[in-house]
Amino acid sequence: MTLQQRQRLEQRLRIWREAHPDAASLRAAYRQRVLSLTIESMALERQPVDAIRLAQLLTRPSR
Numbered sequence: 331m332t333l334q335q336r337q338r339l340e341q342r343l344r345i346w347r348e349a350h351p352d353a354a355s356l357r358a359a360y361r362q363r364v365l366s367l368t369i370e371s372m373a374l375e376r377q378p379v380d381a382i383r384l385a386q387l388l389t390r391p392s393r
Contacts (some may be wrong), residue, residue: 350356365384372379379387 339355351357365381365388369379369384372384
């Protein structure tokens with residue numbers, strides 16, 4: 331890894347840390363990313379679902 335690449339990575343990490351200063355904001359960002367990855371995965375499996383429906387499915391109480 332070159333010095334320039336390392337500096338770019340460090341800059342991206344610094345920006346990420348500034349955007350998510352506490353655990354709650356980090357969890358919210360992670361939760362949002364997981365939702366988008368799940369939607370993309372379901373679309374690849376030809377089972378498309380929108381974000382609202384997926385959020386409802388994920389928050390339903392388990393039986």
